[in-house]
Amino acid sequence: MDDPVSDAASLTPELVRDELREWLGDNWDPDLSLLDWRQRLVSSRWAVPSWPARWHGRGWPAWTEDIVAAEMARQGVVGTPVGSGMGLVAPTLLAHGPDPLRERFLPAILTGQETWCQLFSEPGSGSDLAGLTTRAEADGEEWVVNGQKVWNTSAHHADFGMLLVRTDWNAPKHRGITYLALPMDQAGVLVRPLRQINGHASFNEVFLTDARAPLDHVIGDVGDGWRVAQTTLAYERRFGAFFSGRRYDPAPRRAFAEARAEAEEHFKPYIWYPQRAGRVDLLIEQARTTGQAGDPVVRQAVARTLALQKVSGWTAERARVARATGRQPGPEGSIGKLALSGVARSAAAAHSLIAKSSALLAGPDAPLAGTITEILVSVPAQSIAGGTDEIQRNILAERILGLPREPSDDRNRPFRDLPRNL
Numbered sequence: 001m002d003d004p005v006s007d008a009a010s011l012t013p014e015l016v017r018d019e020l021r022e023w024l025g026d027n028w029d030p031d032l033s034l035l036d037w038r039q040r041l042v043s044s045r046w047a048v049p050s051w052p053a054r055w056h057g058r059g060w061p062a063w064t065e066d067i068v069a070a071e072m073a074r075q076g077v078v079g080t081p082v083g084s085g086m087g088l089v090a091p092t093l094l095a096h097g098p099d100p101l102r103e104r105f106l107p108a109i110l111t112g113q114e115t116w117c118q119l120f121s122e123p124g125s126g127s128d129l130a131g132l133t134t135r136a137e138a139d140g141e142e143w144v145v146n147g148q149k150v151w152n153t154s155a156h157h158a159d160f161g162m163l164l165v166r167t168d169w170n171a172p173k174h175r176g177i178t179y180l181a182l183p184m185d186q187a188g189v190l191v192r193p194l195r196q197i198n199g200h201a202s203f204n205e206v207f208l209t210d211a212r213a214p215l216d217h218v219i220g221d222v223g224d225g226w227r228v229a230q231t232t233l234a235y236e237r238r239f240g241a242f243f244s245g246r247r248y249d250p251a252p253r254r255a256f257a258e259a260r261a262e263a264e265e266h267f268k269p270y271i272w273y274p275q276r277a278g279r280v281d282l283l284i285e286q287a288r289t290t291g292q293a294g295d296p297v298v299r300q301a302v303a304r305t306l307a308l309q310k311v312s313g314w315t316a317e318r319a320r321v322a323r324a325t326g327r328q329p330g331p332e333g334s335i336g337k338l339a340l341s342g343v344a345r346s347a348a349a350a351h352s353l354i355a356k357s358s359a360l361l362a363g364p365d366a367p368l369a370g371t372i373t374e375i376l377v378s379v380p381a382q383s384i385a386g387g388t389d390e391i392q393r394n395i396l397a398e399r400i401l402g403l404p405r406e407p408s409d410d411r412n413r414p415f416r417d418l419p420r421n422l
């Protein structure tokens, strides 16, 4: 760390902005390599001011992050990388440790030197994630992992996987799971892309055959992986935040150019995500160009979708403000995720109404060169990724409304005795 840090209690937005401007004036240099720049940013503690002082932050309140991000964006300064390292792994490590893994992984997440993917879902365990059967057994100084994961976005270019494995088959279902940091570049890890109905291949199936992870690569504690995974999933439902795009200078100097290349590589698997969200932005224009802007049924469908989007935006804003006051993401993230599914479905229905049977055409002659078709086949993913709509409703019912849990007899019996998919 190379500058004095103001006391959190005396902070005001102006003070934060002034201190940052002074520091950027002395330090921001777009001709540095991206790595050199980010190392400078991290060692100054401006990269993540709300993180604890011990872990590259300033221990400042969460609202200071927004001030810092806005000022850096205003000046066109490159910040921390996008992706699941910053979005999911870092908050999980900060919450659960242990310290040696925080030391090992946080710096390379902050600089973008190491990237991550999520290895949670399995062919027989998606919604029923706690039913996972990928196993890890300790062997000397290593875990030996066998099993299969699926739907793993970006696994093809990740350095590490957030891996959930079963380490105790005699413990009840939710208590025999461990959360490992798995090195992806090894012979025991086979990553195969899955081609989707919309033609893209953004996720993969991952086969683990005697794959190895160091014994101390356990995030949280052995057997406590379910609780640790809840932190990751809560951050994943915190919609909007970690897929936000970033703009870079059109004639970039070195740090910009490298950051743009990094972002382009990162966003390749997400190229269809705007279609997945329903492309509400195209509705009015499509209604006008097809001469249907005066049709009362079309008008109603478009207005309904725009209204839903507006309300969903307010829900997102409430979540953003809650974050700025330092609240950890909780079950209310499920409300936002459900709202986005509703917007996407409503937009897809409105697009079909406007495009009529030509909504089924793909290729360059189709409406918007096939974009409408891509919307229709991509929207269902919105209500599946990160937990399906039904699972979000279960979370809201049980954790917010306090309704009884779904009946089950699997909570206290050893996992090995439970009936499960083979």
Ligand SMILES: Cc1cc2nc3c(=O)[nH]c(=O)nc-3n(C[C@H](O)[C@H](O)[C@H](O)COP(=O)(O)OP(=O)(O)OC[C@H]3O[C@@H](n4cnc5c(N)ncnc54)[C@H](O)[C@@H]3O)c2cc1C
Pocket (backbone or CB within 6 Å): 117, 118, 119, 120, 121, 122, 123, 124, 125, 126, 127, 128, 150, 151, 152, 153, 154, 203, 381, 382, 384, 385, 386, 387, 388, 389, 390, 391, 394, 406
């Ligand atoms: C775009 C996308 C990206 C993804 N990225 C990743 C990733 O990076 N890493 C990863 O590990 N996974 C990823 N996934 C997987 C995702 O988490 C799972 O698809 C999801 O949890 C659902 O599991 P499943 O597909 O096995 O469906 P299932 O669990 O088999 O569900 C089938 C149907 O049954 C319903 N259902 C199941 N249980 C209940 C219940 N208790 N009550 C009511 N209804 C129920 C579901 O709602 C659904 O409609 C991704 C998925 C998508 C679509």
